[in-house]
Amino acid sequence: MNRIKHIILAITLIATLGSCKDDFLQKGPLDQISSDVYFRSTSDLMLYVNQFYQPSNGLLDFGSSGGLNYNRTVFGLDLGTDNFVSASIDARLNGTRVVPAAGGGWDYSLVRKVNYFFENYQRCKDNFDTYKQYLGEAHFFRALIYFKLLRTFGDVQWYSKVLDTNSPELMDPRTPRNVIADSILADLDKAALYMNAEKVSNGLRPDKWVALALQARVALYEGSWEKYHAGTPFAAKTADPDKYFRKAAEAAQTIMSSGRFAIYSTGKPDKDYYNLFVLPDYAANKEVLLWKKFDKGLGIVNYRSVSSDFPAGAGVTKGLADAYLCKDGLPVSVSPLFGGYTNINTEMKDRDPRWAQTIFTPAMPWEIKGVDTITWNQAVYSKLFNSSENSTPTGYVIRKGYSAEFVNHDLSGGTEPVIFFGYSEVLLNFAEAKAELGQLTQADVDKSIKLLRDRVGMPNLVLANIAADPKWDFPTLSPVINEIRRERRVELSLTGFRWDDIARWAAGDEYLAGKRPKGIFYGKSFPQNPYPNDADGFMDPYKTPAPNGYGFRIDRDYLSPLPQNELTLNPALTQNPGWLQ
Numbered sequence: 001m002n003r004i005k006h007i008i009l010a011i012t013l014i015a016t017l018g019s020c021k022d023d024f025l026q027k028g029p030l031d032q033i034s035s036d037v038y039f040r041s042t043s044d045l046m047l048y049v050n051q052f053y054q055p056s057n058g059l060l061d062f063g064s065s066g067g068l069n070y071n072r073t074v075f076g077l078d079l080g081t082d083n084f085v086s087a088s089i090d091a092r093l094n095g096t097r098v099v100p101a102a103g104g105g106w107d108y109s110l111v112r113k114v115n116y117f118f119e120n121y122q123r124c125k126d127n128f129d130t131y132k133q134y135l136g137e138a139h140f141f142r143a144l145i146y147f148k149l150l151r152t153f154g155d156v157q158w159y160s161k162v163l164d165t166n167s168p169e170l171m172d173p174r175t176p177r178n179v180i181a182d183s184i185l186a187d188l189d190k191a192a193l194y195m196n197a198e199k200v201s202n203g204l205r206p207d208k209w210v211a212l213a214l215q216a217r218v219a220l221y222e223g224s225w226e227k228y229h230a231g232t233p234f235a236a237k238t239a240d241p242d243k244y245f246r247k248a249a250e251a252a253q254t255i256m257s258s259g260r261f262a263i264y265s266t267g268k269p270d271k272d273y274y275n276l277f278v279l280p281d282y283a284a285n286k287e288v289l290l291w292k293k294f295d296k297g298l299g300i301v302n303y304r305s306v307s308s309d310f311p312a313g314a315g316v317t318k319g320l321a322d323a324y325l326c327k328d329g330l331p332v333s334v335s336p337l338f339g340g341y342t343n344i345n346t347e348m349k350d351r352d353p354r355w356a357q358t359i360f361t362p363a364m365p366w367e368i369k370g371v372d373t374i375t376w377n378q379a380v381y382s383k384l385f386n387s388s389e390n391s392t393p394t395g396y397v398i399r400k401g402y403s404a405e406f407v408n409h410d411l412s413g414g415t416e417p418v419i420f421f422g423y424s425e426v427l428l429n430f431a432e433a434k435a436e437l438g439q440l441t442q443a444d445v446d447k448s449i450k451l452l453r454d455r456v457g458m459p460n461l462v463l464a465n466i467a468a469d470p471k472w473d474f475p476t477l478s479p480v481i482n483e484i485r486r487e488r489r490v491e492l493s494l495t496g497f498r499w500d501d502i503a504r505w506a507a508g509d510e511y512l513a514g515k516r517p518k519g520i521f522y523g524k525s526f527p528q529n530p531y532p533n534d535a536d537g538f539m540d541p542y543k544t545p546a547p548n549g550y551g552f553r554i555d556r557d558y559l560s561p562l563p564q565n566e567l568t569l570n571p572a573l574t575q576n577p578g579w580l581q
Contacts, residue, residue: 075401077496136194269457301413315394393541394519
């Protein structure tokens with residue numbers, strides 16, 4: 001009977017913690033709830049850390065639409081970048097955000113919750129080996145919590161214990177960003193130490209390798225930030241970018257050397273990249289490190305394909321479309337294979353096969369399979385601009401992650417799984433970190449980028465023979481850095497990495513400030529198109545609202561502003577660069 005009471009109390013506690021959205025300064029002490037009866041067993045610890053998987057927490061940042069369900073943004077997470085735009089201009093890109101009165105992401109409630117775990121898990125009476133996985137998960141999630149804060153605000157306050165409303169630490173100043181990054185990496189060292197080396201719950205819970213994958217991601221982010229923001233108000237107080245590049249390469253290399261992972265391929269270069277993202281299950285997939293499963297019977301569904309049936313108001317940009325090489329391995333600016341922009345068929349001809357596996361072409365099916373009331377059995381372009389449901393501001397429609405054939409896909413949602421961590425990112429992080437260190441060899445390329453290109457039948461990147469591109473995004477940087485960044489943009493497109501890449505590379509001037517996103521060549525292909533085109537005939541959705549391009553401020557908009565109420569409550573806090581105190 002006591003065991004039942006413990007479980008009920010655990011569920012009540014988690015529901016209470018998970019539903020409270022107020023700032024932790026207004027919370028009462030949690031130790032009065034369960035200090036004597038909870039955290040006594042392995043199942044108690046598991047139930048507690050389960051709260052950090054809730055989509056509403058945003059820790060894995062993949063398309064939560066509230067509650068347990070996910071929407072199209074799983075493959076639209078680049079929205080608000082130079083890869084993917086909506087009909088309305090993004091406030092961050094246009095420099096029109098203001099300092100919020102409260103909120104704005106400055107929230108330590110999850111920090112308090114995870115620290116509460118650390119202060120109480122030792123109450124568990126079970127053998128340490130039975131529950132160390134959940135201790136590792138707690139370290140993993142604290143790393144995720146703080147990485148999100150770091151990416152949003154830069155310097156933040158680091159807390160490793162539970163604070164009460166009268167704790168003097170609440171009045172601490174912000175901790176320097178590189179100290180935060182070091183603390184995150186230390187948490188991930190512990191997560192990798194404690195979590196299982198074998199897949200946990202078929203890859204539905206993080207393991208040692210997921211912790212190392214996140215470590216490579218965090219270290220590459222901080223190393224890049226410190227290198228490319230040097231000399232600006234965003235710079236770290238004490239910068240050592242190479243330290244982080246070494247850590248990123250080391251973590252990625254450990255994963256690669258394990259022999260546990262591989263790029264998904266069945267020998268079908270025109271299908272395998274696309275198919276990876278529409279597989280029904282990833283339990284045995286060697287490319288997927290961590291994923292989410294859906295179950296209609298439990299009411300846990302994914303709306304991404306349903307939403308993609310109606311691509312209203314969002315589209316892939318010409319910038320992303322142009323990033324794909326031609327099949328000879330040359331960029332469109334110099335390749336003799338490039339057919340031009342006359343129409344989408346000529347544009348995609350003889351291109352990297354990932355182009356047509358990411359962006360819809362006229363031959364691709366676009367429908368809800370088996371739903372008689374919906375007649376989406378025509379090619380996508382026959383309906384693209386004839387209603388508000390279909391009109392897209394760029395003419396390029398996302399195909400990646402969408403399947404008209406998915407067996408459980410209907411108007412009530414689907415069960416398409418979601419990938420949180422994949423091996424392709426690990427390979428790209430390794431290659432970039434080694435290149436930033438000036439240590440990338442052809443052997444390194446062959447065990448990283450080559451594997452991604454082999455899947456789609458593209459020529460390898462040969463360091464001794466990189467073709468000059470007159471339209472490189474970063475002409476002042478080395479050819480290899482340009483090509484690795486291009487490969488990253490293509491391989492990881494639309495899955496939520498693009499903004500972080502722009503921010504850590506300090507690339508707002510190359511991609512955003514004074515720039516406008518363009519779409520497909522307009523011509524006379526779509527006479528009902530409600531969006532304007534530029535003087536060259538390419539769709540130009542922001543031609544009227546942003547005639548001078550985005551108002552992105554490179555002296556301010558890489559970081560978000562702290563809310564005014566926090567600055568008032570704690571005089572030791574300072575506002576981020578460019579934002580009025």
